Structure formats: C-alpha cells, structure tokens
Amino acid sequence: MSTPDLLVQDRPAALRRLLARPELGSLIAAVAVFVVFAVVAEPFLRVSSLGTVLYAASTIGIMAVPVSLLMIGGEFDLSAGVVVTTAALTSSMVSYQFTAVTWVGVLVSLVTTLAIGWFNGWMLGRTKLPSFIVTLGTFLMLTGANLGVTKAISGTVSTKSIADMQGFESCRWLFASEVTIGGLTVKATVWWWLGLLAIGSWVLLRTRFGNWIFAVGGDADAARAVGVPVARTKTVLYLGVGFGAWVLGQHLLFSFDTVQSGEGSGNELIYIVAAVIGGCLITGGYGSVAGSALGALIFGMASKGIIYAQWNPDWFKFFLGAMLLLAALLNAYVKRRAERGPR
Amino acid sequence: MSSELLALKGVGKTYGTVRALQDVSLTLRSGEISCVLGDNGAGKSTLIKIIAGLHQHDEGSYTIGGEEVRFGSPREALDRGIATVYQDLAVVPLMPVWRNFFLGSEQGMRRWGGLRLDADAMRATTREALAKMGIDLHDVDRPIGTLSGGQRQCVAIARAVHFGAEVLILDEPTAALGVKQSGVVLKYVTAARDAGLGVVLITHNPHHAYLVGDHFTLLKRGRMAGSHPRAEISLEQLTTEMAGGSDLAELSHELARPSDSRNSSGSSGSSDSRNSSDSRDSREERPQP
Numbered sequence: 001m002s003t004p005d006l007l008v009q010d011r012p013a014a015l016r017r018l019l020a021r022p023e024l025g026s027l028i029a030a031v032a033v034f035v036v037f038a039v040v041a042e043p044f045l046r047v048s049s050l051g052t053v054l055y056a057a058s059t060i061g062i063m064a065v066p067v068s069l070l071m072i073g074g075e076f077d078l079s080a081g082v083v084v085t086t087a088a089l090t091s092s093m094v095s096y097q098f099t100a101v102t103w104v105g106v107l108v109s110l111v112t113t114l115a116i117g118w119f120n121g122w123m124l125g126r127t128k129l130p131s132f133i134v135t136l137g138t139f140l141m142l143t144g145a146n147l148g149v150t151k152a153i154s155g156t157v158s159t160k161s162i163a164d165m166q167g168f169e170s171c172r173w174l175f176a177s178e179v180t181i182g183g184l185t186v187k188a189t190v191w192w193w194l195g196l197l198a199i200g201s202w203v204l205l206r207t208r209f210g211n212w213i214f215a216v217g218g219d220a221d222a223a224r225a226v227g228v229p230v231a232r233t234k235t236v237l238y239l240g241v242g243f244g245a246w247v248l249g250q251h252l253l254f255s256f257d258t259v260q261s262g263e264g265s266g267n268e269l270i271y272i273v274a275a276v277i278g279g280c281l282i283t284g285g286y287g288s289v290a291g292s293a294l295g296a297l298i299f300g301m302a303s304k305g306i307i308y309a310q311w312n313p314d315w316f317k318f319f320l321g322a323m324l325l326l327a328a329l330l331n332a333y334v335k336r337r338a339e340r341g342p343r
Numbered sequence: 344m345s346s347e348l349l350a351l352k353g354v355g356k357t358y359g360t361v362r363a364l365q366d367v368s369l370t371l372r373s374g375e376i377s378c379v380l381g382d383n384g385a386g387k388s389t390l391i392k393i394i395a396g397l398h399q400h401d402e403g404s405y406t407i408g409g410e411e412v413r414f415g416s417p418r419e420a421l422d423r424g425i426a427t428v429y430q431d432l433a434v435v436p437l438m439p440v441w442r443n444f445f446l447g448s449e450q451g452m453r454r455w456g457g458l459r460l461d462a463d464a465m466r467a468t469t470r471e472a473l474a475k476m477g478i479d480l481h482d483v484d485r486p487i488g489t490l491s492g493g494q495r496q497c498v499a500i501a502r503a504v505h506f507g508a509e510v511l512i513l514d515e516p517t518a519a520l521g522v523k524q525s526g527v528v529l530k531y532v533t534a535a536r537d538a539g540l541g542v543v544l545i546t547h548n549p550h551h552a553y554l555v556g557d558h559f560t561l562l563k564r565g566r567m568a569g570s571h572p573r574a575e576i577s578l579e580q581l582t583t584e585m586a587g588g589s590d591l592a593e594l595s596h597e598l599a600r601p602s603d604s605r606n607s608s609g610s611s612g613s614s615d616s617r618n619s620s621d622s623r624d625s626r627e628e629r630p631q632p
Contacts, residue, residue, distance in 0.1 A: 225397075335437065
C-alpha cells in the first residue's frame with residue numbers, strides 16, 4: 001500500500017485559498033463603500049464621523065456575530081430583532097416594578113433572553129419544523145407580548161424612566177458609557193462588539209464546537225453519523241443569539257432610560273443581511289464571523305454616509321437590498337468554487 | 344480463526360406495519376470482510392442502521408464481543424468501535440479535509456484544557472493517516488467536496504481506521520463510482536481488513552463483493568436468502584442467487600422479442616434492473632461480435 005494511488009494536485013493553493021475566503025467579497029465591498037463616501041461626502045472622513053459610523057456598525061454587529069454563527073449552523077432566527085426589545089423591556093420593568101437595584105432587572109433579562117433562545121432551539125430539535133417557521137412564531141409572539149405586557153403594566157407603549165434607580169449608573173457604565181480617545185468617541189457597544197467578535201471568531205475557527213457549527217450547517221446527517229450532537233449544537237447557537245440580544249437590549253435601556261415596546265421589529269433582517277454580506281451561505285455550512293463585522297461596518301458606513309453626503313436617506317434600504325443580492329450571488333459563486341476546486 | 348467481533352442472531356425490525364427485516368443472522372470476526380448483498384428494498388439499509396445505532400432492533404439479539412447491546416445513538420456505537428461510512432453522507436462537502444477527518448473526534452490542546460483545537464497537529468495527523476492508507480494529499484485545507492467520490496470514501500475509511508474502529512460498516516461504497524475508482528476503494532477496504540478490522544460491506548454488486556469478501560449474506564425482501572463462506576460459493580452462483588436465479592430466467596423469457604431471439608439477453612439488460620445487467624455481464628464472457 002505504499003504507492004500513492006490518489007495523487008491530488010495542489011497547485012496554486014495559497015491564491016485559491018484567498019479567493020475562496022468567505023470574507024473576501026465583503027472586504028472589497030467595504031473598501032468600495034468607504035472610498036465612495038470619502039469622495040462624495042467631505043464630513044465622512046472626520047474623526048467624529050468615524051465614531052458615529054462605528055457606533056451604528058456596533059449596534060448591528062453585536063447581533064450579527066451570533067446570527068452569523070447560527071446561519072453557518074444552518075438556521076435562521078427571525079425573532080432576533082424583537083428579542084432585543086424584549087430584553088430591554090424585561091430589564092426595565094422588573095427593576096421598576098419591584099423597585100430593585102437595576103442589576104436585578106439586568107440579570108432577569110439575561111435569563112429571559114437565554115430562555116427564549118433555548119425555546120427556539122428546543123422547538124427546532126423537537127418538532128423538526130424549519131427554523132423559519134419556528135422563529136417566525138416566536139417573532140410574532142414576542143412582538144405581541146412586548147406591546148401587550150408593557151401596556152398592561154405601565155398603561156402606555158413605553159416603559160417608565162429608571163434613570164433615578166439604584167445601580168443605574170454602574171449599569172450605564174457597563175452598557176452605554178463612552179470614552180474619547182484623541183477626539184474619537186467610542187461607545188461601550190463598540191467594545192462589546194469587538195469582544196463578541198473575537199470570541200465568536202475564535203470559537204468558530206479554533207474549537208471543537210466551531211467544527212460542529214460548520215458540520216451541522218453543512219450536512220446535519222453526516223454530522224450526526226459521526227457523533228456530533230446536532231440538536232444541542234443548534235440550541236447553543238440560539239442561546240448565543242439570546243446573549244447578543246441581552247447586551248444590545250441593555251444598551252438601549254441604559255442609554256435612553258426608557259424603552260419603546262414596538263421597536264426592534266425588522267432589525268432581524270438587517271442582522272441576516274450583515275451575515276450574508278459577510279459571506280454566510282443562506283443554506284449554512286459556510287461563512288465567517290469576521291465577515292459579519294465587515295457587513296455591519298458596511299451598514300454603518302452606508303447609513304451614516306448617505307446623511308453626510310446629503311443624499312435622500314429613503315434610498316438607504318434600496319442600497320442595502322442591492323448589496324444583499326450582490327453578496328448572495330457572490331457567495332453562491334464562492335461556494336461553487338470551493339466545492340469544485342480546480343480539478 | 345480470529346476472535347468474534349459482533350454477532351446478530353435472528354434480528355428483526357418493524358416500521359409501523361411494515362416488516363423491514365426478519366430473522367437475520369450475521370457473524371463478523373476481525374480481519375474478515377463480510378458482504379451483505381441484496382436488491383433495493385431488501386433490508387440492507389435497515390440492517391446497517393441497526394448495527395450502526397441509528398435504529399434499534401425489535402427481535403433477536405445483537406452482541407458485541409459476546410455482550411448484548413442496544414444502541415441509542417451512533418455515538419454509542421462509535422464508542423464501542425463500530426464506525427459506519429455511508430454512501431452519501433460520509434462527509435460534509437464544504438469543510439476542509441482535516442476538519443472532516445476529525446469531525447466528532449476533535450483533538451484539543453492540553454495547554455488549553457482541550458478547549459482549543461490543535462489545528463496544526465490535526466492537519467499533520469490527517470496527512471499521515473491518509474498516507475498510511477496510500478492516499479497522498481498534501482493540501483488538507485481544501486474542501487472535501489473538491490475530491491472525487493472515491494477519494495471521499497477513502498478519506499472516510501482512513502478516518503475510521505485511524506480512530507481505532509474495530510468494525511467498519513461500508514454502505515454501498517462503490518455504487519456511485521466508475522470502474523477504476525471502485526477498484527481503488529476496494530483496495531482500501533482490504534487495507535482496512537489487513538489492519539485487523541472486521542468489515543461489513545453492503546453492496547448490490549456481486550463482482551465487487553466476490554473480489555474482497557470472506558463471507559456472503561444474501562437478503563431478499565427483509566429475509567436472509569442465503570449465507571455462505573467464500574469456500575462454498577463461486578462467483579457465478581453468487582451472481583445467479585443475487586440476480587434472483589429463476590426470476591431472471593423468467594424475466595429474460597418475458598422480455599425476449601420473437602423477431603430478435605438472437606439478442607434476447609441484450610434486451611433484458613436494457614431493463615432498469617442493475618442486477619440483471621450485472622448477471623448478463625458475467626454470463627457473456629465471450630467477446631462481442
């Protein structure tokens with residue numbers, strides 16, 4: 001058995017690997033968007049604008065990290081937008097109604113978002129329904145519950161201010177503070193984003209669990225056959241979305257003191273767009289966490305750049321849709337390349 | 344003879360009202376290739392699913408090393424040294440070769456408490472283990488989907504051998520392959536046998552089975568239609584039994600065209616049954632006119 005029967009050609013491996021990287025398209029797009037706005041919008045290059053763009057990107061990016069991991073694992077979460085509002089509402093109302101230290105609300109909120117994530121994962125594993133349907137269900141239920149519970153408790157559609165409550169300042173420091181470094185104002189969400197990004201990317205690429213994420217998204221049956229716990233892996237990914245929603249929800253609460261119960265709906269699609277622009281395949285099994293950050297950055301640059309360029313912001317969603325289509329086409333192309341390879 | 348690895352005795356399985364498998368017995372020893380032959384729907388997949396732990400039998404006994412077992416999941420079967428390579432779901436196509444190789448048995452770094460993957464060591468081990476089986480693949484970072492079907496089967500076999508499987512179950516490893524690729528895969532099957540594994544080879548191709556098999560079990564409509572050690576059966580007998588013997592003679596008679604009696608065996612081959620075409624090949628040893 002010493003003669004090699006299966007000689008596989010390894011020609012331009014380095015170049016091919018670069019071209020097959022899931023982030024490549026989003027990197028080119030991010031540079032292009034940056035250059036366009038740098039040319040057409042003079043204020044875009046100011047340091048203060050960078051802070052604004054980074055903030056906008058971070059509020060998407062915090063959720064884009066777990067959402068992209070979930071997509072690589074082959075599933076969707078349509079409830080990811082409203083669960084952020086649920087997180088903020090829970091935290092606010094628990095603290096207010098029980099006149100507790102705000103940290104109590106923060107912790108109850110974490111338990112709630114994790115429970116919602118677990119419910120999504122459990123329903124998916126139990127019923128074998130598509131995640132599109134399961135999470136569409138939780139999306140609608142949470143949308144209704146956010147409004148219904150808030151109205152029943154506070155009589156209006158928004159929560160009462162908790163700014164004068166004990167613990168508010170320390171919570172605000174953790175979730176909604178800002179530091180100025182050489183004229184650049186960095187909000188707390190940016191640190192959270194970078195932290196989640198680093199952890200998410202490391203878990204995906206360098207741990208056993210990351211290997212399982214790729215496998216359950218790429219071919220769940222093959223993964224199960226070699227002993228990967230498919231349902232548990234997906235449930236943990238939904239817990240990750242719950243965690244991200246908790247962070248972002250606390251940020252919204254502690255930067256604005258009150259929460260509007262109707263918010264959040266629609267954002268889940270923006271998270272998915274960021275993940276797809278970042279190179280995640282809709283069908284799962286392929287993608288990157290770093291790419292989702294580039295997708296969020298493109299979102300931040302475009303949403304603020306359009307204002308700096310004094311264009312009509314109504315066109316922003318048009319731009320976003322076009323980016324999504326281009327990205328999805330590019331991803332399909334990259335996937336075909338990766339699967340076939342130069343044989 | 345070497346030690347008995349696993350034994351099925353009178354195993355049966357019912358799905359709802361459908362009796363998929365009934366009274367099937369099979370014994371596997373180390374260093375032995377046991378072939379299970381049968382047509383589509385004969386119960387081959389049910390049989391491997393029971394051995395591999397995807398389903399449980401509801402009649403008879405399943406023992407490993409003499410100990411009665413009933414697996415709840417493929418993981419449990421794997422832990423008892425039973426590795427299965429499925430025809431279509433052997434690997435995850437978009438994942439690199441090395442990630443596929445270690446999938447489900449990932450190797451962690453001790454310094455990180457096993458949390459961090461030792462990617463470099465995993466790449467090197469993959470290369471070595473493949474080389475040991477005679478597969479020379481330097482770039483283990485390429486998606487496994489870029490390999491040919493035969494190469495993927497071989498990687499899956501090398502994976503099972505590397506992770507210390509004692510029993511290797513191969514589900515139709517040559518079904519989707521060309522002649523040359525099939526030969527390569529069968530070579531790795533014998534390499535696994537030489538490494539001391541017991542191999543259960545599921546196939547509907549008696550020629551491939553006879554090339555490597557030590558024992559042949561024939562399944563027909565969920566029942567055993569025959570069980571022979573290699574010494575007791577010739578390829579022709581095996582082919583005939585596999586093709587359904589008298590059934591086939593009847594079929595070729597039915598399909599024969601009166602105007603074209605000279606070519607009757609050719610027209611039977613044009614029917615959609617792969618088994619009949621196999622048997623035709625074996626009978627037509629003489630060169631084509």
